[in-house]
Structures are given as structure tokens and as C-alpha cells.
Amino acid sequence: MLKVPEHQVAGHRAINGNLGPVIDNLGHFYKPLLDDERGSKELAFYKSFSSDTRVPDHIRRFFPVFYGTQDLEASDGSGFRPHLVLQDLAANHRSPSIMDVKIGSRTWYPEASEDYIQKCLEKDRKTTTVSLGFRISGLQIYESKESGFWKPEKKQVQSFTADNVRLVLRKFVSSNSSIGSNENPDCSLAPIVYGGSAGILEQLLELKAWFENQTIYHFHSCSVLILFDKESVLKGRTSVAEVKLIDFAHVVEGRDVIDHNFLGGLCSLIKFVSEILSSSKESSIKACFMESEKKCYCTNNSNYW
């Protein structure tokens, strides 16, 4: 039984007669191949990538598993159409907080058509792509069983400023119940989600090390997907946060040059994440300090209790 993915945060959705991806109950994500060259390029990437022995396993795990292609009835009612069969990245998550971050200070590339370049350039300048080296393309943050997700509208996400991005990256790892309107989120989950040896920061650093050297692919308009289950974190489970790379319709050959555009943007994102992590560490040290002062006070005044 195929259905519309519940946790899709960016891209066209398979609703209201639109063409979009569908999922099954077995952990597969079916992405329709577009008629223009985007479809053939993404398929070519997955084929090349899956068989490329130069890609080490610890890097391969950042990419969705590719199972081939399959003809399926398209969600827009236009009949059968080939779909990429990919791993459904949200399959193992019950209520995942997800952020789609398009990496690079440039989404266009010299080989593209002039129309495409101008369209991208305009959007890159309007969003944080040029200024920050990345832009948030979509997100959902789990609040609670009662209120569900905070999922700002596409228009709102597209108009994010640098300050909005900073705040959203803080909200993403906060436990406050009403996260959307909160201007001062607590970042209490930062040490577990962003930090630690299996956290988001370590995963981004691992990717960075690969991008400093790899000259196989240039990933234009590609996203880093960050996801985790807030409920699992609150239950004390570790290693729950994941980094994945998605959207490869604009990948071109590297031709012995590193992907300096992706790398620069990735380093910028890393800096944002690490600053939240260090400020949350500082505030927890402060909290500990205040806590121990309080204890100290209590001890000194123990006679009064």
C-alpha cells in the first residue's frame, strides 16, 4: 500500500493531483523521475555512486540506499512513470524532527542553462544561500503528543534571515513545548543531538573531511537532512540523530577539483551548530555553578531547615 510521506518537509508533495514521492510500509521511498534532464541526472548519479568503489563505507552511510527503479502509477494521475526506489529515511522514526538544509553559496553551475543559472542566482541572493553558504529549505520540529509538529510554511522558510536561521537551529534542539513562537528556546537537547561522539556535529565533520579531498562529484542544490526523534532523546536513548544527503538532480563530475562550494557551505553550517553547542555547554556549566551555589547556601543554612 503506497501513501504520501507524512514527514516530507521540502519539495513537491504527492497531494492535490501533484506529482510527488510516495512510500510503502517496507521502508521504501519512491521518487518519480521527472521528464526533463533532472530525472535522468539523478538516476545517473545513484547508479554511478552505488558502484563507485572510491566512496568509503563510512561516507556511503550518509546517502539513502538505492534499490533501483520501478514503474509506478504517478501521484498526479498521469499514468505509469519510472520512480527511483530509495531508502525511506524517516521510516524508523515515529515523530521525527527534520531539517532540510540546502548546502552551498551557489545552487547553479557553469554547465547549466542560462535560464536556470539566472533563476538560481536570484533565489540564492534572496535567501541566505549567498550570505550563509546554505539555506533551510524546510523543517518540522516535534513539540509534544498534544500539539504535534511546528512546521512553518514554505513562504516563511524561504524568507528566513541569518537571525531566523540561528534561532531555528536552536529551536531544533530545544525541549520547550511551544517551539514555534518561542524566542528564547532552551537548547537543552543540544549536547545529545548536536554533540557527542555520534551526534550531528561529528557526522558533519566526517562529511567535511571527505569533501576536503573528494574530487569525484560536485553536489549542486543538494541538501543535508538532519533528523532525530525528540521522544527517544527524552527517554535517554543516544545515537539517535542522523545526517543524510539528498537530492542529486544537479550533481556533476568533479574533474579533479574539490566541491569547494559545498565544502564552504558545510563549514558554515558546522560553525553555526558548534556555536549553539558551546553556548549550551556554557549555560549548563553556569546552571551547574548556580545549582552548586544554591546547594552551598542550603548547606550553610542547614540549621534553619
Added chain:
Amino acid sequence: MLKVPEHQVAGHRAINGNLGPVIDNLGHFYKPLLDDERGSKELAFYKSFSSDTRVPDHIRRFFPVFYGTQDLEASDGSGFRPHLVLQDLAANHRSPSIMDVKIGSRTWYPEASEDYIQKCLEKDRKTTTVSLGFRISGLQIYESKESGFWKPEKKQVQSFTADNVRLVLRKFVSSNSSIGSNENPDCSLAPIVYGGSAGILEQLLELKAWFENQTIYHFHSCSVLILFDKESVLKGRTSVAEVKLIDFAHVVEGRDVIDHNFLGGLCSLIKFVSEILSSSKESSIKACFMESEKKCYCTNNSNYW
């Protein structure tokens, strides 16, 4: 006695009635302040940078020393004009090989005028700026006492392709006497100039580490200058290669964001340099191996000698 710098490889030269920098015999480089905002911006940068305590000393050494400003007769005969008084980076070099590499896959920035942005964008796309994340703006390579320098014309440098850049970076550290026309330079100086604990690669990596963290400045249209004395290297002197940053007329505040554009381009240059270094190591291992095989042959055949 002021004179036109002999070893200037990029930018306007103070000849034929043009406005350009001049030097003295005491190691000073006088750069005329332009009337438009470029002059005031570069002066503002030097003033801010010289007194900024957040810049560590091991990074400060990559920048020319700033001695203030001085009113001097301009080289274009237009009368007195304020000049930046800077350290003459070529002063201690007799016959320096120099390369001016403009870093970043984008020389424009959102705060600039639309005219400037379009002009830069066009040049970035025509040169290797977009594709490689940097472009060579000018260079001279010392050949020998007899033939002097190979110094390709501006037009030729501006039309460098990725392959030209790769070849020039190899020529730069080669000992062949006729370097300009040589399509297969020996790269014999690579281990000393690019390699080693005080070589170009180590210096670029030191800069990279700073750029991964610093959010004070964004260096648009700024160049890495690489220079060394071939004769000193051939005489066996070490620590002769230097990396310097120059041209700060388009530096803007970082506003808590790293300079991802500069960092990406710098990492790309680092990859180019490190590949030349590793291939030159490989070829010297091969040469050693062949040499030892020859010796082996000689030893085995010693009875015949």
C-alpha cells in the same frame, strides 16, 4: 628615492602616467588610496585589523605590516594623494618567483552595487573563479640569470583554464631553465617550496584553520600571494617560501558567519598544491627506486668493471 616596484605581478602599475604603487629602499610599499570607496575601505580594514586583538600573532604574520598613511606625489602626475604605507613584501627577495591567486568562487558580495556585482559575476564565470574557487591574477617565475623571469601577459593569465592553472602551479616549483614553454616541468622544488614544516602547504593549512573559525571579516576579491627565491632554494636554504594576503578594498564585516567563500576557495587551492606535492613525492620515490635498481645492476655486474 621612490620607484616603481620591479616585482609587481597584478594590478595597475605606476608607469605610462598611470596611478600605481611605488616603493622605497627601506622596505616600504606605498599604495595610492583611490578616490572611490575602495580606498577608504582598504584603509578602514588596515586600521581595524592592526588593532584587533582577536587576530592571533601567527595569523597576523600573513598580512603586510601597516605603517599608516602618507601624502605623496601620485605616479599619474595628478599631484599629492594619500597612500597606504605598507610592508614591501618583495623587499627581501632578489629574484622572487611570485604568484597572485585571487581566492573565492565569488568576488562580489551582497552589499556591493548591482553594477559591480554584474561586472564581477561576468569575470568570475569567464575565469576559473567559479569552477576552481580561485583564479591566478598574475605571476612571474624566475628562470635563470640569463633569461630572467617568465611573466605571461595579463590577457594570457586571464584566460587560464583549469589545466593551465594546474600546469602553472607545477611550473612554479620547477627548475627547468625554459619554464614558459615547458609542458612537462620537473616539479623538483615542490618538496622544498610547497612541502616541509615551513612550506606553502603548511602555511595555507594554518590559514585554513583560522578561516574555519574566524567570523570577523569576509575577504572578497582578496589574494593569496605566494613567493620564494629560486636561487636561495637551489643554494639549499630552507624556509624561503612565503604566503601573504593582500588587497582588502572589498573586505566586509563577518557578522558571526565564517567566510565560507574564501574558505572553500582556499581548500581548493590546498588540494591543487597537495596533489603536486604527492605526485612529486611519488616520482622521487620512483626515481630512487630506479636509481637503486641501477646500483643493484652495477653491483651484480661489478666483475665486469
